[in-house]
Amino acid sequence: MLDGRSCVFPRLFSSTCPAESNWSFMKFLPDFDIKNGKRPLEIDGEDGFRSNKLTKILDQRAEGVRTSLEQQSWQDKDSLDSPVIPPMDQDGSNIPERRKHCEPFKDFRRVEMAGAGSEQPSDEREHHHAGDSSDSVDSQSHNQQQAGDSSDSSDQKSDEQQQQHGSDSLNSDNQQDDEQQQQQAGDSSASGSLFPRMNRDSSIACLSRCSRSDYGSLASLNRGFWNLIRSGELYTWRRLHGIIEHWIYFSCELLEWEAYDPIRQRWMHLPRMASNECFMCSDKESLAVGTDLLVFGKEYTSHVIYRYSLLTNSWTSGMRMNAPRCLFGSASLGEVAILAGGCDSDGRILSSAELYNSETQTWEVLPSMNKPRKMCSGVFMDGKFYVIGGTGGPESKPLTCGEEYNLQTRTWTEIPNMSPGRSAGGAETPPTAEAPPLVAVVNDELYAADYADMEVKKYDKDRKQWSVIGRLPERAVSVNGWGLAFRACGNRLIVIGGPRTHGEGFIELNAWVPSEGPPDWNLLARKRSGNFVYNCAVMGC
The missing domain is CATH 2.120.10.80 (Kelch-type beta propeller)
Structure with a gap:
């Protein structure tokens, strides 16, 4: 035969094939503009982007993907017998049983990747950033009171209203950005940004460096990963980039x-x-x-x-x-x-x-x-x-x-x-x-x-x-x-x-x-x- x-x-x-354990993936990533989310940017050298900050961020995110996958248990027999994706409803609504082994990664979009800083949930970070101006004004007001700075109650009330308005405005902007992202890419959990603070192309570039053997576990983490793999988009990206x-x-x-x-x-x-x-x-x-x-x-x-x-x-x-x-x-x-x-x-x-x-x-x-x-x-x-x-x-x-x-x-x-x-x-x-x-x-x-x-x-x-x-x-x-x-x-x-x-x-x-x-x-x-x-x-x- x-x-x-x-x-x-x-x-x-x-x-x-670079999927064994080679995470020097930067030279395969497409050039993009962080501010506008567009290509191209000039490359300083053969292997590096012009922005060292961008390189550091992507390295941290890729290391986080690798670390997260290594933490998952491969002892489950179903994960060994299933070459790609465990059974799931057509719409991806049912997360498979194996997901219970990946509880720390229940919503990957809300977890700061390992090696990239604190593990504070993303919504709390957004709330923290949205209230930065409010916190700074409160701190300044508190210092002024300690220094003997006096102001009438009407001025304080006006300041508080402005602070609240500023915080609400920032939160509203964040909400509008999220809604816009969902409108552009459908359900954000399925088609939006896969990793915090990383655009979709960069997220796919990181995932493409993972071994195909890991895709079954990736699909179990949340609907976004499941849709990415089930649709074939990730394999198409790999083929276009020679992976x-x-x-x-x-x-x-x-x-x-x-x-x-x-x-x-x-x-x-x-x-x-x-x-x-x-x-x-x-x-x-x-x-x-x-x-x-x-x-x-x-x-x-x-x-x-x-x-x-x-x-x-x-x-x-x-x-x-x-x-x-x-x-x-x-x-x-x-x-x-x-x-x-x-x-x-x-x-x-x-x-x-x-x-x-x-x-x-x-x-x-x-x-x-x-x-x-x-x-x-x-x-x-x-x-x-x-x-x-x-x-x-x-x-x-x-x-x-x-x-x-x-x-x-x-x-x-x-x-x-x-x-x-x-x-x-x-x-x-x-x-x-x-x-x-x-x-x-x-x-x-x-x-x-x-x-x-x-x-x-x-x-x-x-x-x-x-x-x-x-x-x-x-x-x-x-x-x-x-x-x-x-x-x-x-x-x-x-x-x-x-x-x-x-x-x-x-x-x-x-x-x-x-x-x-x-x-x-x-x-x-x-x-x-x-x-x-x-x-x-x-x-x-």
């Missing part, structure tokens, strides 16, 4: 999915898919795009797509392509993905292709390939989409060529000898019994796994040739390529599989960084599980 496929057969992550974490999703049970966070080294179990026996036993493909995990299969009379949303931690179905298909090649780039080839419900091999946009959840028909093919693989490389290998023609013969799709010109170009080919050990196996080519791209370089000879190959784009560069992990075995996952995960290649053992088995995740030299596989994680990988996808967001 590769490229997210499963077969009912005989039967990290980015080094650029990406890669999580690995795979299935070793027919309707069960596991997620692995290589940064926190945490396992998470996704909700079980609700489907019928036909879908469970059919061939399936999977694809991660944006914050969606798509699983394609067949039910009794038609193709079906199940969509897992990272934002809601739930499965839905009902999505339809323009031309439903299975056994296709696919790959994603950011929030878009391309699916090409495959076969329809009647078994006809297709040359058509479609583009999926996870932001709008829409499908767009693309120009057709030069050759129809199924059992192929897809990758993005150098900003272009490639379909590699597969079978086609009336006798379903292996195809050695690949095809390149240029998203700018919307044209397909055939590339000879792009398939990594079949090894001598698999020459006697029928092409239709083999898994699609096990290929992956890291740093715009194409690699392939030869499951028969347990070798790793690299594609030379100039010479259009494959060469052997090393070995696969010895314990990662397969059945004609099925049951083994070979994927890109940021700047690493990963191999997911397990040894064939009697009784209870386990699955292993091995990783190698191609830029560091010849293949040298390191064990990322091991988990007791079935050792046949039905589907696998890597989500970067």
